[in-house]
Amino acid sequence: MLEVKDLHVTVEDKVILKGLNLTINAGEVHAIMGPNGAGKSTLSAVIAGKDGYEVTQGTILFEGQDVLEMEIEERARAGLLLGFQYPIEIPGVKNIYLLKAALNAQRAARGEGEIPAPEFMKLVREKSTDMKMDPSFLQRAVNEGFSGGEKKRNEILQMLILQPKLAMLDEIDSGLDIDAMKVVADGVNSLRNADRAILLVTHYQRLLNHIVPDHVHVLVDGRIVKSGGKDLALELEERGYDWVLEESVA
């Protein structure tokens, strides 16, 4: 589904990714772990198309399409969706309005008509109940005045409504207490199916107790230096990142 080959990325003249390779197939959950500053968030930002990231080498293919040639919105419409580490506030724009505009934009790209209002309301109510979000959230301005946990739940709510093919979640666990973590994890787990892939970017192993990955990759200094199964995450938790680095250099 997603194929990243030899990806080199520079941000403000600083080389962040130095030849990253990653293949994700439908139905899989991948976790990217690594120390701070390793380039974890850069990877998902580049895939989503954020400005300021210069790809100097390498390719990203999504279902055979050259992602780097696509506009930001085209990527989202193709089914690549990024859940933000720090969701953005948009004053005056109702949450429900953003959801509807996004859903309809994606439907339009698939050649479908706008979702009928009653159907949309039903969908949104159902999904926000799943995320334990009070209906009043839908009427509030996007992320404005939301607590950290509310913002993260809101990101997952968007995923549940937009149903991406590849959901990329950047540090979705940061700033969550254990109850909120559970709700977020349940939401993400409900997205798991044979046609969808999930890419988790996280610093801590904790999240992976709730969302169990099929593959764990260790990103150090711009490269994936080690890949393994879910047990790798536990090992990292126990031993830290230094041994992986030493092993890769050796």
Place this chain on the structure above:
Amino acid sequence: MASEEMEQLVRREYKQGFVTDIESETVPPGLDESTIAFISQKKEEPRWMLEWRLEAYHQWLKMTPPSWSHLEYPPIDYQAISYFSAPKKPEDRPQSLDEVDPKLLETYEKLGIPLHERAALAGVAVDAVFDSVSVATTFKDKLHEAGVIFCSISEAIREYPELVRQYLGTVVPQSDNYFAALNSAVFTDGSFVYVPEGVKCPMELSTYFRINAANTGQFERTLVVCDKRAQVSYLEGCTAPMRDENQLHAAVVELVALEDAYIKYSTVQNWYPGDENGKGGIYNFVTKRGDCRGDRSRISWTQVETGSAITWKYPSCMLRGKESIGEFYSVAVTNGRQQADTGTKMIHIGENTRSTIVAKGIAAGRSDQAYRGLVKIGPRAKGARNYTQCDSLLIGDQCGAHTFPYQEIGNSTATVEHEATTSKIADDQLFYCRARGIDEEDAVSMIVNGFCKDVFQELPMEFAVEAEALLNVTLEGSVG
């Protein structure tokens, strides 16, 4: 039906008639006493009105155009303007929509304006079906029943001279400023509203119907008087871009609210801003002022300004009555090469007077805009309060927004709060929306509409919906 006949028909339906004579007489360009006498005579005005006009004219001669605004435009030759002209003859107008700026037509299309109205708005000499004739008649009956007077200012001068004489120029004196003085001397069009004591006007008053029937005057004069405990909501303008051969527009609007009266005045202004280089756009120099004359009276200005090449406009409130309230909610959008210098003045004179200012400025393209606001608390305005919030949003890096807040506090018990922000339309907000599949232009309009929410919610429902559509059209092509 030829459009001239149609205009006649429209006029006939307003029984008391807006302008009874439509002989094709036009005075040659230039302004002197005889021009003013001609206008006054054409309007069948009483003697005092002519004298009032002449007084204004003499004041005007001694004045110079204001130079303090943040605007740039070539000097206007006031002797090159024709101050009275009958409606344009069909042969002088564009003969078909093919002769009209295609950009204008595109905009009509996007705003969803019906085909037959597009031609009329663009000034094309064509037959038109006018629903507004019958609408206007029912409208008149209902108002008459309630005792509300709503007619053209010319008609009011003839039919209700005492009322007009009592209030005209009491809010905006003839010598108030250069453009107001000019307007006082030569105004030929405009509306008059009087809502009697205790009456709540049964409908929102709009000049829309009249604007459909004929182009708005170059020098409009509007006077709205709300007697004790009366209420009225007045809507001015039209979301459709209007073309006019007259480049200079200098209107005066006066509002008078007596005890416990409430006037809500909403404007959506979308004059032709000119082509991409600003050529042919309207200069809009307006003096709007409300006088909260009675205790507990309230005047609320709401405006959405998207048009004109140049806008110079400061709707203001004189808060004289005790506990009177003044409000100003404004969205000004400039794109292309538009310039706007707009804002408000809140003059607190009475005790415990309150005012609220919410001004939102959005600049895109190579446009430039300034917010200029004065909050003045007089020595007797014990316990006066003002809250001002002005926010500017810049789209792109070739536009400019400037804020000039002035405060003159003459009473130590007053509370004056001012908040101001200037932000670029945030890249991270755009990215967030686009990363959900929303295209860039829709994302911009969504963010901008959110930015304007506080003001739009003050508009009457119908207007609010139109205003949003208008905003989107105005900002089209401002990114990317």
